Amino acid sequence: MKKALILGLGVALMALQANAWAATCATEKKAKGYTVKVLSPATGSVINKSDAFLLQWQDMAQSMGAMVTVGLHKLKGKKKARKAVKRLTNQHNTGSALLTGASLTNPGAGAKAKDKYFFRITGAGTSSDSGCFSFAPQLKGAAIQPAEAELHGTQQSV
DSSP states (O other): OHHHHHHHHHHHHHHHHHHHHHTOOOOEEEETTEEEEEEESOTTEEEETTSOEEEEEEOTTOTTOSEEEEEEEEEETTEEOSSOSEEEEEEEOSSEEEEOTTTTSOOOTTOOTTOEEEEEEEETTEEEEOOOEEEEOOOTTOOOOOHHHHHHHHHHHO
């Protein structure tokens, strides 16, 4: 009786863990012996629309090629949208990209704080997704900085 109870509890816990895995956006791919994964933004991150931020991924063997495409995708319920909301093509596969409001961080006026997004890095037939994140609503009356000022400020802090 004890064994059946422990076995049943173990199966139930594994099912709950599988549901937690399904709710995450992040993916990792094995390619040429190395793992390709997006390091940031992580699941649960909140990004300010007007601030620059660093998108980081790991592709040690350059299995995605020399150039990659960075796409901003929306999570619709628990399903990932195939079509990107915004896309940056021909980005060098250096493992990072500095994104600003002028590039990808402003998904449009329809973006709400409850909406979830993720980045998909794609190249040479391989892709990897970041964790799910949301955009913080812009404060009313807050001044929007030009992209050059954002870029300069981020470079100084990095």
